[in-house]
Amino acid sequence: xxxxxxxxxxxxxxxxxxxxxxxxxxxxxxxxxxxxxxxxxxxxxxxxxxxxxxxxxxxxxxxxxxxxxxxxxxxxxxxxxxxxxxxxxxxxxxxxxxxxxxxxxxxxxxxxxxxxxxxxxxxxxxxxxxxxxxxxxxxxxxxxxxxxxxxxxxxxxxxxxxxxxxxxxxxxxxxxxxxxxxxxxxxxxxxxxxxxxxxxxxxxxxxxxxxxxxxxxxxxxxxxxxxxxxxxxxxxxxxxxxxxxxxxxxxxxxxxxxxxxxxxxxxxxxxxxxxxxxxxxxxxxxxxxxxxxxxxxxxxxxxxxxxxxxxxxxxxxxxxxxxxxxxxxxxxxxxxxxxxxxxxxxxxxxxxxxxxxxxxxxxxxxxxxxxxxxxxxxxxxxxxxxxxxxxxxxxxxxxxxxxxxxxxxxxxxxxxxxxxxxxxxxxxxxxxxxxxxxxxxxxxxxxxxxxxxxxxxxxxxxxxxxxx
Numbered sequence: 001x002x003x004x005x006x007x008x009x010x011x012x013x014x015x016x017x018x019x020x021x022x023x024x025x026x027x028x029x030x031x032x033x034x035x036x037x038x039x040x041x042x043x044x045x046x047x048x049x050x051x052x053x054x055x056x057x058x059x060x061x062x063x064x065x066x067x068x069x070x071x072x073x074x075x076x077x078x079x080x081x082x083x084x085x086x087x088x089x090x091x092x093x094x095x096x097x098x099x100x101x102x103x104x105x106x107x108x109x110x111x112x113x114x115x116x117x118x119x120x121x122x123x124x125x126x127x128x129x130x131x132x133x134x135x136x137x138x139x140x141x142x143x144x145x146x147x148x149x150x151x152x153x154x155x156x157x158x159x160x161x162x163x164x165x166x167x168x169x170x171x172x173x174x175x176x177x178x179x180x181x182x183x184x185x186x187x188x189x190x191x192x193x194x195x196x197x198x199x200x201x202x203x204x205x206x207x208x209x210x211x212x213x214x215x216x217x218x219x220x221x222x223x224x225x226x227x228x229x230x231x232x233x234x235x236x237x238x239x240x241x242x243x244x245x246x247x248x249x250x251x252x253x254x255x256x257x258x259x260x261x262x263x264x265x266x267x268x269x270x271x272x273x274x275x276x277x278x279x280x281x282x283x284x285x286x287x288x289x290x291x292x293x294x295x296x297x298x299x300x301x302x303x304x305x306x307x308x309x310x311x312x313x314x315x316x317x318x319x320x321x322x323x324x325x326x327x328x329x330x331x332x333x334x335x336x337x338x339x340x341x342x343x344x345x346x347x348x349x350x351x352x353x354x355x356x357x358x359x360x361x362x363x364x365x366x367x368x369x370x371x372x373x374x375x376x377x378x379x380x381x382x383x384x385x386x387x388x389x390x391x392x393x394x395x396x397x398x399x400x401x402x403x404x405x406x407x408x409x410x411x412x413x414x415x416x417x418x419x420x421x422x423x424x425x426x427x428x429x430x431x432x433x434x435x436x437x438x439x440x441x442x443x444x445x446x447x448x449x450x451x452x453x454x455x456x457x458x459x460x461x462x463x464x465x466x467x468x
Contacts, residue, residue, distance in 0.1 A: 001305070002177045002275050002321065004329030006169050009083040010039050010055045011074055011102060015093035015133065016066045023121055030119065030127035031091040032062040038089055038115060039063070041156050042165075050328050051169055054081040064091060071098035075105045085109040085172035087165075093133030096140040103146045109175050109459055111168045112137055113151040113161075147458040171455045174325040177275070178460070181209045181321065184272055187216050187280030189312035195439040198314040202397055206462035209318075212272050216284055222267060223289065226260045234259045237300065244359060245373040254292055254376050261289075261297045262304075269306055276307040276321050278314045282354075293376040295355030299417070302332055302358040310335055310356055311441070319392045319401070319443040322456070326388075326449040332358045334382060334444040336419060338433065347426040348409050350418055351389065351444055357382055357417035361446075367413050374415065382419040384408045387444045389421065390453065392463070395437035402438055402466040403453040404429060419444065428468050 012035035015026055022029045043053050054077060056063050060070035078086065085108050088099050094114075103110045114134035120126050131153040141148045149171065151164040189196050203209040226234065237259035241247075247255075268274065281294050298308045307324065309317035313335075320333040334357050342348030355377035363369040368381030389404040404423070411420030421444075423429050433440070457463050 001269065002307075002325065002329070004173055004177075004325065005050050005052070006085065006172045006176065006328070007052045007054060007081065007083045008169070008172065009074070009078040009081075009086045009106070010042060010053050010089070011086060011099075012039055012056060012064050012089045012091050013094045013099060014064045014066050014091050016095055016098075023125065023127075025125050025127065026092050026129060027127045028061070031064060034115060034128070035062070035064050035089065035091040038091070038156050042087075046165065046169075054078055054083050065098055065102070066095050067098060068101065071101045075102055078106060083108065084176045085111065085168070087111045087113070087168075088137065090114045090130040090133045090137065092128040092130060094130065094137050096133070096136040099137045100140040100144050100146065103141060103148065104144055109168070109172045110141070110146065110148040111151060111165075112141075112148055114153045116153055116155045118155070147461075149455050149458065167451055167455070170326050170328060170449070170452045173328050174322055174452060174456045175459045177321060177325040178318075178456075179208060181207075181318075182212060182273055182275050183209060183314070183317065184212050184214050184268060184274040184277040185312075185314075186214045186219060186268075186277055187284050187312065190280065190283045193311060196311060196313045196315070196441070199394070199397075202394070203314070206399065207460065212274065214268065214272065216288055219264070220288055223260060223264045226264045226267070227257070231263060234263050237262050240300070241296070241373065245371045245378070247373050248375065250375045251373045257289060257292050258297055258376060261292065261294060262300050265297065265301055265308065266304070266306060276309070276317050278309050278312055278317045280312050281310050293355075295353075295377045296373060298356040299358050299378050302356070303360050305329070307333070310353065313441050315392045315394070316441045316443055319390050322392070322401075322453070323388060323390060323443055323445040323449060326452045327445065327447065331445045331447060332361050334358075334361060334417070334419070335441070336382075336417070336444050337440040337442060338430075339440070341426065342409075342411055342420060345409065345422065347424065348411060348420055348422045349426055349429075350411065350414065350420055351442065352414065352416055352418040354416045355379065367410075368418070378417050379415050380417055382408075382417065382444075383446065385446045386448055387419070387421060387446055388449045388453075389442050389444050391438050391442045393437045393439065398437070399463045400437060400466045401453060401457065401463060402432065403450045404468070405448050405450050425468075432466070432468050
């Protein structure tokens with residue numbers, strides 16, 4: 001399963017200089033005081049159930065990393081603690097050699113920051129020059145071809161720091177979960193869908209993904225076992241469907257099998273140690289299970305934290321993983337495809353699918369806010385807000401991600417699960433998708449994570465950000 005907890009190595013650094021007297025240039029004293037203050041503030045204000053830190057206490061001189069020996073000690077500590085990212089803080093000028101050694105040895109996302117140089121003496125001396133050193137550190141990273149992120153020079157107490165640091169945490173979560181993904185492949189693509197073809201070998205070579213094939217003979221066997229056992233969880237899911245949806249006349253006969261399908265999929269995740277599943281849906285499943293449709297099953301699984309993409313769309317699944325990780329597991333990605341233009345607004349578009357949106361993302365009021373099950377498929381409108389709308393795709397081995405951002409807007413009632421969004425210029429969006437390598441399937445999640453996507457690709461050179 002995906003893991004949304006992020007552990008960050010805090011590395012306060014100073015220049016490896018002589019110990020000059022207090023009140024002079026690039027002093028140890030000022031660096032030590034700042035390092036202790038910054039580390040304490042960050043740990044006190046940003047630690048949470050999903051963010052933890054490994055600091056440098058007891059290493060170097062007064063907890064500051066400043067040479068090869070202290071860098072090696074910090075590397076050893078961070079590797080032992082299995083950090084997911086590294087935060088290098090220039091407490092005066094920093095140390096470009098040690099910073100690059102640490103970043104290269106760890107191979108994790110790296111954040112560089114120079115705190116605001118805010119101390120000046122009456123005789124004209126200044127003790128830190130933290131920003132100046134940042135340029136040297138960043139150049140050393142470039143020479144070693146080490147990808148990194150950076151925060152602008154600012155106060156640790158500022159909103160700019162808070163926003164930038166939390167954005168980096170989200171990027172670190174994205175990188176952590178995208179690295180070494182284990183994805184289950186259930187069935188084959190629908191026969192007419194050449195548009196969702198993907199290259200397993202390339203995904204392994206370029207991104208280190210592991211694809212675990214699961215054929216429908218195994219699905220049939222596992223489903224039979226659940227139906228025979230009738231576990232309590234299956235009963236609870238059936239009751240959830242009956243209590244939270246308005247059912248049509250066709251759906252009740254399928255409720256038990258829908259609930260069994262949810263339990264069966266959860267068991268697949270556990271049995272094969274999967275992070276996500278790319279699944280066939282509307283062609284094989286109804287044939288194998290006497291008319292059973294999996295749309296709402298995927299909806300329920302999404303609400304439980306299990307990501308399953310429709311129509312064997314592997315690239316959409318990767319995008320779902322990426323966007324959910326950008327929220328550190330708090331958001332719910334929607335599988336909504338570009339479907340039709342708004343009948344009255346030339347810049348509004350229907351993002352729709354036949355029923356896989358999680359119920360927790362249903363609009364609370366207004367048109368389409370009643371959750372219905374129509375022949376097993378969920379019908380409702382998604383919540384209002386600003387959405388990131390994105391897709392990873394490829395052509396001839398060149399992988400791209402197109403991140404768009406759009407607010408919801410009013411639109412006609414329709415079937416399935418859906419939302420209407422308004423772009424600045426829908427024609428440009430349509431042209432960009434048609435020019436490729438994209439198709440109509442996109443992933444939506446509430447919030448603007450375009451900044452995080454642009455940072456994320458720094459750590460995966462085989463993926464590039466596209467734009468309009």
